[in-house]
Structure formats: C-alpha cells, structure tokens
Amino acid sequence: MSPSRIAAIALRILKQFRHDPRTIALIVIVPLLVMALVGYLIGDSGKEPLPVAVVNLDAGAGGPAGPVVLGDEIVRGLSADRAIAVRAARSAEAATERVRTGEVAGAVILPADLTRLALAGETAPIRVVVGGTDPNLQGPVLAAAARAVQRLTQRASAAIGFRAPPLAIRPVPLEGGIDLSPLDYDAPILLTFFAFFLTFLLTSVSFLRERSSGTLERLMASPASRLDVLLGYLLGFIGFAVAQALLILGYATWVLDVRIAGSIWLVLLVLVILLIGVVNLGISLSFYARNELQVVQFIPLVLIPQVFLGGLIWPVQTLWPPLRWLSQLFPLTHSTVALRDVMVGGEGFGDIAGRVLALLTFSVAMVAVGVLALRKQRA
Amino acid sequence: MAEEGELAIEADGLVRTFGHLRALDGLSLAVRPGEILGLVGPNGAGKTTFIRTLAGLLRPTGGRVRVLGRTPGPQTAVDVGYMTQSAALYEDLPVLDNVVFFGRLFGLGGGEARARAAELLALVDLKGKERVPVRSLSGGMRQLTNLACAMVHRPRLLLLDEPTVGIDPVLRLRLWEHFAELNAAGTTILVTTHVMEEAERCHRVALIGAGRTIAVGTPAELRSAAGVSSIEEAYLVYWNRRSEGGAP
Numbered sequence: 001m002s003p004s005r006i007a008a009i010a011l012r013i014l015k016q017f018r019h020d021p022r023t024i025a026l027i028v029i030v031p032l033l034v035m036a037l038v039g040y041l042i043g044d045s046g047k048e049p050l051p052v053a054v055v056n057l058d059a060g061a062g063g064p065a066g067p068v069v070l071g072d073e074i075v076r077g078l079s080a081d082r083a084i085a086v087r088a089a090r091s092a093e094a095a096t097e098r099v100r101t102g103e104v105a106g107a108v109i110l111p112a113d114l115t116r117l118a119l120a121g122e123t124a125p126i127r128v129v130v131g132g133t134d135p136n137l138q139g140p141v142l143a144a145a146a147r148a149v150q151r152l153t154q155r156a157s158a159a160i161g162f163r164a165p166p167l168a169i170r171p172v173p174l175e176g177g178i179d180l181s182p183l184d185y186d187a188p189i190l191l192t193f194f195a196f197f198l199t200f201l202l203t204s205v206s207f208l209r210e211r212s213s214g215t216l217e218r219l220m221a222s223p224a225s226r227l228d229v230l231l232g233y234l235l236g237f238i239g240f241a242v243a244q245a246l247l248i249l250g251y252a253t254w255v256l257d258v259r260i261a262g263s264i265w266l267v268l269l270v271l272v273i274l275l276i277g278v279v280n281l282g283i284s285l286s287f288y289a290r291n292e293l294q295v296v297q298f299i300p301l302v303l304i305p306q307v308f309l310g311g312l313i314w315p316v317q318t319l320w321p322p323l324r325w326l327s328q329l330f331p332l333t334h335s336t337v338a339l340r341d342v343m344v345g346g347e348g349f350g351d352i353a354g355r356v357l358a359l360l361t362f363s364v365a366m367v368a369v370g371v372l373a374l375r376k377q378r379a
Numbered sequence: 380m381a382e383e384g385e386l387a388i389e390a391d392g393l394v395r396t397f398g399h400l401r402a403l404d405g406l407s408l409a410v411r412p413g414e415i416l417g418l419v420g421p422n423g424a425g426k427t428t429f430i431r432t433l434a435g436l437l438r439p440t441g442g443r444v445r446v447l448g449r450t451p452g453p454q455t456a457v458d459v460g461y462m463t464q465s466a467a468l469y470e471d472l473p474v475l476d477n478v479v480f481f482g483r484l485f486g487l488g489g490g491e492a493r494a495r496a497a498e499l500l501a502l503v504d505l506k507g508k509e510r511v512p513v514r515s516l517s518g519g520m521r522q523l524t525n526l527a528c529a530m531v532h533r534p535r536l537l538l539l540d541e542p543t544v545g546i547d548p549v550l551r552l553r554l555w556e557h558f559a560e561l562n563a564a565g566t567t568i569l570v571t572t573h574v575m576e577e578a579e580r581c582h583r584v585a586l587i588g589a590g591r592t593i594a595v596g597t598p599a600e601l602r603s604a605a606g607v608s609s610i611e612e613a614y615l616v617y618w619n620r621r622s623e624g625g626a627p
Contacts, residue, residue: 214467218528221434222484223456 022290026297034300037308040320047318049085050140053095053107054078056088058114070118070152070167071110074126077148078108083318084144092127099129105317106130106141108148118167125170134340135185136315138171145169187258188339189312191248191267192274192332197303199241199275203282204295207233211286226374230367234279241275242268261346267339270352273359274335280366284373306332334358385448387412387536387567388433394441394590395428402428404590405442410569412535415562417581418571419610425590426571427464430538433569434461447536457485460534464541466521468513468528474500474520475509478527485532492531499527503557519550526554530561537561539570543577555580578610586614593617 017024040046058071079086087104089095095107107129117124128145130138149167210216219229249267252258260267285302289295307313309323310333316324327333338355341347349356388410395403403425410416418426431437432444435451446455468477475496482492500506503523508516513524522542529537539558543551555577562568570581578584579598586593586601594601594617598610605616 213470214463214465215469217436217463218461218467218481219484221436221456221459221461222481223453223486224484225453 020290022294023297026294026301030297030300030304034304037304041308041314044082046320047083048320048324049081049083050105050137050144050315050318051087051103052078052084052141052144053089053098053104054086055090055092055095055107055109057092057112058110059112059116061115061119063115063119068115068119070115070124073152073155074108074110074148077151078144080151081144081147083140092129096129105137105315108141108145114167123168125168127170127172129172134311134315134337135182136311136313137317140315140318142169142171183252183256184259185340185344187252187256188343189336191245191252191271191343192335192339193303193307193312194248195241195245195271195275196278196306196332196335197299198244199237199278200282200302201295201299202240202244203233203237203279204286204289204298205292206237207283207286208289208292208295212291220374226371229374230280230283230370233283234276234367237279238272238275241279242272245271245275258343260343262342262348266342266349266352270335270338270342270356270359273356273363274331277331277359277363277366280363280370284366284369287373287376303332306330309333311336328358331359331362334362385412386410386445387414387447388569389445390429390442391444392442393429393432393439393444395425395432395437396440401590403432403439403442406587406591407442408585408592408595410567412567413562413565414582415558415568415570415580417578417584418569418587419573419575419578419584419614420571420587420593424587426587427540428590429587430461430540430569430571433538434459457532458535460529460532460537462525462529462537462539462542464544466513466518466525468521468524470514471512473510473512474505474516474524474527477513477524478531481528482531487532495531495533496527499530502560503527504553519546522546522554523550526557535565535567537566537568537570539568541571541573543572543574551577575610584610586610586617588614588618588621593621 054075056071056075058069060067060069060071062068075086078084084105087098089098089107092107092109095104095109098104099107109127109129111125111127114124114126126145126149128142130141146169149169152167207216210219220226224232246268249264253260281302285298286295289298309319309327310316310330311327312332316327316333319327334355338352338359341352341355345351386409388408390406390408393403393406394401406425406429418429420426428437432439433446433451435446435453435456444451447458449455451459469480472480475493478496478499479492482495483489487495497509500509503526505520505523505527508520513521516524522545526542529539537558543554546554551574558568558570559580570577572578581598583595583597584601585595594604594613596604601610601613601617602608605613607613607616
C-alpha cells in the first residue's frame with residue numbers, strides 16, 4: 001500500500017470534479033431539491049386543506065346532563081382540523097355525489113342515531129365515504145375523521161359527563177365501486193412512472209452517443225432538416241418505448257391481475273402521447289450533458305419534482321397553490337390522473353380529454369424544443 | 380482542371396468566432412472546380428472550422444462564403460461529401476448498413492443505395508467486410524468506411540478533414556489513389572493534411588495560419604517563391620514574412 005499513490009488518485013478525482021462545474025452543481029442541487037420537497041411534503045405547514053363533505057344527520061339525545069348532540073361536537077372537531085376544509089352537505093346522497101365528481105376528497109356522514117346509540121353504549125358507526133380514483137386522498141380524510149373522534153373522546157367526560165363514547169369509523173367505498181386492491185390503485189402510477197423513466201433513459205443516452213460519436217454532425221451535414229432528424233428519432237424510439245410500456249401493462253394485467261376498468265386503447269393513447277414528449281425531452285436534455293454521467297444525473301432532476309408534486313405519492317390538492325400550478329406543467333401529473341381515471345375509474349375519452357390535451361401540448365412543445373436544441377449542432 | 384464556370388468554393392474575408400477565439404480571421408480562398416486543393420497549417424490554424432463552415436455546420440460570424448455557388452446548408456449538402464476527422468460511424472451496424480444509411484439520407488432509393496454501397500466498398504477494398512460491424516474493424520478500415528460514407532451520393536465536392544490521420548503508409552497511398560481516381564472522374568476535393576507528401580500530391584496548396592490564408596499556389600510555386608525545397612520550409616518562410624508585415 002502506498003499512501004502517496006492513494007493520495008494521487010484521490011487528488012486527481014477532486015481535480016476532475018473541479019473542472020466539471022456542471023457535475024458539481026448537480027451534486028449540490030439534487031439532494032437539496034429532494035430534501036426541500038420531502039421536508040415540505042411530510043411537514044404540516046404550507047399545505048392547503050383537502051375539501052371534505054360533512055353531513056350531520058345526528059338528531060341528538062338526552063344525556064345525563066341534558067340534551068347532547070355528539071354530531072355537532074364532531075363537526076366542530078373536523079372544522080378545527082387544518083388538514084381538511086369542511087363543506088357541509090345536506091344528505092348522504094349529495095355528499096357521495098360530490099365525492100364521485102371529485103369536488104371533495106371524501107365525505108363524513110354522521111348518522112341520525114349517532115348520539116342515541118353512543119349513549120346506549122352501542123357502537124355508533126360514522127361512515128366515511130372514500131373513493132374516487134386517487135388512493136392518496138383516502139388516508140388524509142380517514143385520519144381527519146379519526147382525529148375528530150379522538151378529540152370528542154378527550155372532551156367527552158368534561159363536556160357531557162360521559163366517558164369515551166363507542167364511535168366507529170367505517171370507510172365506505174363509493175357506491176357501485178368495486179373493492180380495489182392497493183395494486184389496482186398503484187398500477188397507473190407505476191405504469192406512467194416506469195414508461196417515462198425507461199424511455200427518458202433510452203433516448204437521452206442514445207442521443208448522447210449519436211452526438212459523441214460524431215454521427216450527428218454527419219446527419220446535420222446531410223440534406224436532412226432538423227425536423228427530419230427529430231421525427232426519425234421519434235419514430236425509431238417510440239416503438240421501443242411503447243413496447244416497454246406494453247410489457248409493464250401486460251405483466252400488471254395478466255400476472256399481477258390488475259384490473260383495468262376502462263378501455264385499454266385509451267390507456268395506450270395516453271401512453272403514446274406521453275412518450276412522444278418524453279423521447280423529445282430526452283433528446284433535448286442530452287444536449288446539455290457532456291457525458292453519460294451527466295445524463296444519469298438529470299434523471300432525479302427531471303423525475304423527482306414530478307413524482308413528489310404530480311400526485312403520485314401526495315395529493316396535488318393539498319399543495320401550496322404555486323406548487324399546484326407548477327404541477328400542472330408536469331406531464332406525469334396529467335398522465336397519472338388520466339390513467340387512474342381510465343384504469344380505476346373506468347372513465348371514457350370525454351372525461352380525460354383535458355388531460356390528453358395537456359399531454360399533447362407537452363409533446364408538441366418538446367418537439368419544438370428538440371428542433372431548437374438541434375440548432376446547437378448546426379450554427 | 381476546369382478553369383471556367385463558377386468556383387467550387389469561394390470564401391471572402393470569412394470570420395468565425397467562438398467566444399473570444401477568432402478561429403477564422405478573415406480567411407479568403409477560391410477553389411476551382413475539378414482541382415484537389417490541400418489546406419496546410421498547424422493545429423488550431425482554422426482548417427477544421429473552415430471545413431465545418433463549408434459543410435454548413437457552422438454559420439460564419441462575418442465575411443462571405445459560397446459552396447458550388449450557394450450558401451452552405453441543407454440545400455448544398457446534396458452535392459457535398461464530408462469526411463470527418465475521426466470516423467463518425469454507427470459502431471454496432473455492419474459496414475454495408477452504414478454506407479447504405481448515409482446513401483438513403485442523401486436521397487438515394489433503397490436498391491440504388493445498396494448497389495452504390497457495394498460498388499464503393501469494392502472500390503475501397505472492403506469487399507468481404509460488408510457484414511462486419513464497424514466496432515470490429517481496424518482504424519484504417521474505419522477510415523475507408525468513413526470515406527465510402529462521404530462519397531456514397533456521388534458528391535461534386537469532397538471535403539476531407541485529415542483523412543489519413545493514424546493510417547499506415549500503405550493504406551495512405553491507396554487512399555490517395557482513390558482520391559486521384561475520384562478527382563479524375565470530376566470530383567473537386569478540398570483536403571486538410573499535416574503530411575507534406577500528401578500536400579505535394581495536391582494541384583494547389585493553401586497555407587493557413589491564425590485563421591487566414593497566408594499563401595496559395597502549386598507546391599512547386601510555393602517552394603520556389605520561398606526559395607526552399609519543401610512545403611514545410613515554405614510554410615515557415617511565408618509565416619515569418621507575414622509576421623513581419625509583408626504579405627507574399
């Protein structure tokens with residue numbers, strides 16, 4: 001072992017990094033970005049409340065110290081909860097309909113005999129209607145209901161001279177909905193994420209090789225226009241990208257038994273439009289990378305904000321408004337919702353047309369950015 | 380050599396800067412149709428920048444340039460063959476597929492491109508190597524494939540950027556025989572080189588330094604006007620005269 005040789009090697013690595021400011025910048029920026037996003041998303045502050053419909057049908061009952069309406073206590077608890085925004089609803093049907101349309105994230109239904117049953121020592125069921133297609137919304141709604149009940153329990157003895165009333169929270173899936181497994185919910189996320197990630201990797205590295213081998217220079221010295229080169233690349237890659245997406249989809253449906261409620265053609269349409277944009281994103285970004293290492297470093301930069309803010313893990317609805325607007329610029333936000341609506345919600349083209357249009361805009365914009373990026377090669 | 384008609388290449392006060400660097404600093408040069416013109420100059424003299432400008436890859440910062448009577452770009456590309464300094468080829472593809480691909484890119488039909496590729500590979504002594512992936516070729520064979528790709532569309536003008544760099548003397552001679560044959564068939568050739576024997580084979584030589592043309596003439600003219608016996612020595616004479624302020 002030779003300390004001087006070891007030191008020489010270590011020093012050389014440091015020197016190399018010093019001459020590569022872009023890599024240094026990515027080494028600093030990527031972890032800071034990740035930590036800032038995680039800190040924000042897991043923390044309590046700066047979040048928007050989730051709208052939750054609340055129906056209080058509780059007729060109340062006479063307690064040991066006079067008439068009691070436990071439902072009102074629970075509504076007060078829900079109203080005080082900063083994670084949700086209470087939207088009063090008149091009937092269970094109306095509240096459920098608002099869940100179905102996505103206007104609210106869930107509905108808490110307090111039945112007419114809530115207080116009577118609780119005072120009689122029987123379990124009084126509080127129904128929490130969850131559903132829609134976004135599993136990320138269910139947790140916060142159920143948690144808020146649980147907090148309201150816990151608050152009531154704590155106050156119970158003081159307020160009504162009664163110890164812990166036996167209240168039970170019962171999650172109810174949307175009427176007509178099927179009991180979906182977590183995988184059914186997560187399949188659209190996995191599909192869109194991996195299709196994006198693998199296609200981005202494939203195109204950005206391939207195009208970097210085209211550039212570093214000098215063949216791109218040769219292409220640009222030919223009569224081929226920039227658009228010719230870009231569309232040729234797109235056509236060549238899209239087949240592989242879609243085949244990859246089909247493999248994921250096929251495995252999910254046949255091997256993992258994931259259920260696709262809507263049309264598989266719509267799933268494909270969403271994926272193809274998304275991937276057209278991703279192929280061109282890969283090409284465009286590869287112009288800003290000098291080597292494979294930098295392309296790989298771009299991956300977290302491109303993916304992490306989309307995964308964290310695009311509704312894949314945390315609901316978009318609770319984001320600070322500027323972040324919510326930002327998330328609307330991310331293709332993964334739209335493809336995740338569109339695939340969820342089709343695969344879980346069984347919705348048709350008309351329901352996801354807005355998302356498809358957003359993805360189409362992204363793809364066309366990326367073709368334009370690619371043409372501009374190719375200008376760097378012929379200038 | 381055809382003396383009349385439009386010039387194959389016409390550069391007039393050509394300037395190209397990269398940041399603060401003036402790679403071309405008022406370069407002027409005329410290449411006649413049908414000639415082989417050698418560009419000779421040290422590394423960094425501006426030879427590759429000039430060739431890339433002619434290939435339409437770089438836009439000049441100033442001055443004027445015409446290739447076959449037109450501004451270089453996609454519209455002149457059909458008539459121009461560009462052989463890059465290092466073999467720019469698809470490593471995973473067989474030799475034949477590389478040549479056919481560039482043929483198709485330059486507008487040849489599928490059958491035509493294949494026939495032309497087979498003909499060219501025979502010409503550059505790569506017959507029998509058609510199915511070999513480029514990555515398994517030797518450096519010399521790569522350069523031959525590179526040349527075949529540059530010629531596949533029968534260009535009227537060939538731009539060769541140090542085509543024989545890293546190639547053994549036997550193969551170098553053979554490449555120059557190919558250049559001579561192409562030229563005899565009417566192709567104008569602009570070639571950059573560091574090898575003085577190669578410069579001697581050109582009809583005319585342009586000495587380039589610091590982004591400008593220092594002198595142009597036949598090898599014999601350049602030698603005798605400088606009163607020396609080699610182009611290398613002639614280069615030094617012209618360079619010093621220029622530095623002293625006197626243009627040749």
